[in-house]
Amino acid sequence: MSTTQEATATSLLRFATAGSVDDGKSTLVGRLLHDSKSVLADQLEAVEHASRRRGQDAPDLALLTDGLRAEREQGITIDVAYRYFATARRRFILADTPGHVQYTRNMVTGASTAELAVVLVDARNGVVEQTRRHAAVAALLRVPHVVLAVNKMDLVDYAEPVFAAIAEEFTAYAASLGVEDVVAVPISALAGDNVVEPSRHMDWYGGPTLLEHLETVPVGSDPSAEPARFPVQYVIRPQSEEFHDYRGYAGQLASGVLRVGDPVTVLPSGQTSTVAAIDALGVATELAWAPQSVTVRLADDIDVSRGDLIAAGATAVASKDIEATVCHLSERPLHVGAKVLLKHTTRTVRALVKEIGYRIDIDTLEQRSGAEGLNVNDIGHLVLRTAEPLALDPYRDNRRTGSFILIDPADGTTLTAGMAGEAFDTVSTTDASIEEDWV
Template identity: 85%
Template structure:
């Protein structure tokens, strides 16, 4: 990939790993050594470090912004940082390592194209390392970096690094992760983070930043089917544009061109793209993730929440089977009535079944991650499989095919709390169902 291409590209990546593996220090080192820290920020960190009796600045304070994080020395919430180098722009999500904040890791990694999983060289691969690797695999994060940290505390020994890298790579491969790079680093000393380490001449790979700058990101929009969730219908009704009807939104994937044949879902009506307006000007085409206004050749009943799709289109269905990560302290149980938000559409839904809970810490068998019965539903931080019935048909892609249009949220209808993040499996045909009157009234 050329430098010119990288200069305009954006990489979203997340850090993960167990508690005290050094994620916040790594992020601080990355920001500091790449000259992405403002002078007043660095001065504040140096002052806070001196007040603690530390001579060197504690770079973890650059990301741990909550008072509780500074007091406890752990990361609690996802910390987003934006920085750039001459070669690429970055959005970094520093996620918590503690098991009780696994849901925060899911949030940070859900939009990431790369996950940096840290391991303490003294401890090797631990349960939370496997947990975060499994979450990254379930979320279909395409690239994973294993950063074996604190190599300075094991005398920069190559055998220690090699053993950890071999164990993690084998585990990630069993999860279906295809692209794994292992890098030996010391976030505290700066070895192999931005600059190559003088202590590990046995390592011939890229530094962490070099890999972040050069890893392929995104995909060719032309190779993906176009998906355009309608966010707003524009009808100015002015003398200049008396018959203008446009559909505004953000292209979730693919490319839309004037003249393309498209299908409006869930109605199934077919028409063509008559025009595309971007930034007040007409355009011949739009590609993800541009926000544009699309005009159609025919006057159709199109409203917020509808999906304008080109290419192979998903079959609208009311029955959804999905892998979900439960985010709320309130359990998710069979029979629960929820709201399901998919792109710009929100519908009522019923949890028909909680099929099982995934044990992402158990050894992986021939069938993949182990499934456990979930008679009491899913609790906070659980990942499992559910079956949902919606009141209206939804046009979901499989999550493995399209992360944007294959994902959804379950929401508490009483107070609007986000309950669960879902990743749709293959949509299956709607089948006649029988239920109690209460169920039928809801869905």
């Protein structure tokens, strides 16, 4: 069996849903779970009971996803809700994200690890401002596949011209953002048309149902085609006579494939060695691929600690100057000069916000310079200076090792999610000026 076949033997799709308020997104997710037989009997009974209390004859499937009391009372989605289900063909992790403008940050959270985004629109309203916003966020996060689900087709008499016009407008806009793979599906979440089962009302549509596309869209990539990145989470040194010479580095392979005998570089120090052994669940193996959790042993006794990155293949650049596109998640504004903690994979370092280059108008994608700070939901461009060098890949090349978060050092609150650009001004020593600012 090849490395690719071994790594993809169990197929898993992480996907996120997004849509404007009242476009029927929670109903769509509920329909997807219900019709794919992914709802437990007691859950369905509870939903049916709640629906009857509201005077509804049919179960309100949106109640399967809107779990917070405020969500049920207001009839909206507020927080990201994760749902896990499976069919005979694939396993799924679904991130149901809110539709309100003020919860754009929640979509960033839900879509950050997604391989596919389902963007929902109301067939009566077509592509609206929030639709473009969601498409732009998906493009910024490099989500490789986008599905346009044109919902409520039953309310426009299942008219093909309505669907065609919406699909054409959205596809053109997505292409302008650099999104290459867009599939449009006409659906009615309330009636179940083209969600799991083909619709008898839209015989003019010859494409897959939503679930069929989710089951068959290509996911993942060939790990052997990516450079190996192994963030060290823990150093294992057993205190026993039997294993007194054992020194292993435990963690989860972020990308690529590591093999015994591979030459590697430890970053940010730049020391080099060779992979001497790989242990997976206590058993020696010749290779490991992302996202396996393993213990790696090196041929040389060099200084490696938590937060270091063991890299093979194209080596990441270790730098203390970071340019990044960020989405600000906190209600507290972020200003130039802010002292923050930057967490990248397993490493956390002190950092300063040196510059806010511009803020992106998410509706027009225009770069507005002169921003004094970033407020909640703002997407912009930062220049950061860290106290110690970090080995970040460009986000466009590696979503795992190209992403980071900024943390408030006072209380540990997550402030900002970042997507690194090119590293520059390579250095290899601690920045004394940053340390002085923190004293």
